[in-house]
Amino acid sequence: MAVIVFAESWEGKFKKITHEAVSYAKDVANAEGTDVIAVTVGSIDDDASSLGKFGATEVINVTGDAFGAFNASVWAAALNEVAEAKGAKHFVISGTNNGKMIAPMLSVKANAAYISNAIEVPSNFSPFTVRRSAFSNKGLVDYQTTAEKVIVGIVPNAIGVKEHGGDASASSHASSVAADSKSEVLDVDRVKGKIPLPEADLVVSAGRGMKAPENWNMIEELADVLGAGTACSKPVSDIGWRPHSEHVGQTGIQINPSLYIAIGISGAIQHLAGVSGSKTIVVINNDPEAPFFKAADYGIVGDAFEVVPQLTEALKSFKANQ
């Protein structure tokens, strides 16, 4: 049987999101009385057996000439190859940009039902039922399938990492999957030394209330102290104060960090659509009527230019005393 989990890596290291996916797969495997096989594709420097801690029993590294630059179709074929060899029926794939491309292709190749956007572990296995988010977090839906094989796509950070403890054996599998002759990656441009937004567990975000791009120093400082990623509202990236890769919301990136700090952002419905899955929301705004306060857990009504530096200092002393 076994549950196959895609162990995504970047530059040879497992993504943090991978730990979450493995622990989710372990919950599925436990309920089904089977084991988790984590599948990594392409070269990996991390100790593969480290995934044992999160619940993998076996870590299989798929190797072959086809696995240079990322190609969703090729990656999906590799996952399917291992699944067939192992007789696996269930797959767990994190909803990263790559995961979201692999999963629907795998669903066709493996003849499996695909339920994306899952935010909980399955509530039932006959029929397979899992809760997912829909309508940009304005609705929760229980999805069901009677298909023999099922792929669950999970929302990053929604479920959290769980340490199950244990050891994993590591092996490699020489794949017969062929490279894709119709598609070739020319260039990858990725911000260095920053936490990519969809993965950031803590996010500091700012909007037009910051008045000018040079004022983002204080936002960056706050993010640094927290070890957080930075985000912004749409108009801010539209005017070019911040890069488009930071734009969150309906038309930008959707994120679900455990902490989202919104500074000088009004909280328009389209902005909320991208961030309302955050576990804890803090709003700093000088307008007590700002709609964002209605979606917030904690708020400070005040001038960002005073509050943000104070908060940075307070966090510095908090960290120093930890």
Add this chain to the structure above:
Amino acid sequence: MKILVCISHVPDTTSKINFTNDNTEFDTNGVQFIINPYDEFGLTKAIQLKEAQGGTVTVLNVGDNTTEPTLRKALAIGADDAIRVDAKPSDAYFVAEQIATVVKENEYDLIICGQESIDYNGGQVGGMVAAMLDLPYASPCVGMDIDGSTATVLREIDGGKEKSKMQLPIVIGGKKGLVEEKDLRIPNMRGIMTARTKPLAAREATGAEARTSAVKFEKPAPKADVKLVDNVDDLVNLLHNEAKAI
């Protein structure tokens, strides 16, 4: 170049989301339906490509006849013709099968989907269509140039962008960036007039079966009232001890 733009018909972004029939169905009462915003970027891109390089733009929706105004709007924006596969879009796999069937018959060079529909946020149809037809796929696609039979596509990856060269035909899952928002086409008077006479063909669905179904809907629990604090030390304290976020 023959371009197919797949359009899903979704509730307006500002709609109140309610459920009915003992929470087993989405309540469409009073909901305004629109072209899925991601598909709007794809539609404008398709029209721009046609204007620059010639060709045709066909829009396709899998849905019952209530989606026709959405297709008419796409025609008014500038598509040449529309196809409606007359069926309830019961799940992504079913929809993808319908789209793949139409593509096989008509041999499009470029199949443009959106990165996801904003109703169920599935993000599934484009990738399934690509896999069914064994075509290259790029999503979320934020830039595309076509030169002869080669496409250069830009897609978002976690924390950056990836540029690829692909052999047409291809499938993309588009979003903003494919065209800029200021360049989005909207229907003008002439467009609206000519749209009335442009072909909109309804056709029967092929007998694919849905693999998944939505069985129960729920609204997320309303947020408790915000806790307003008046100094940063209290905030740090709450984030640490109560929210356990830091």
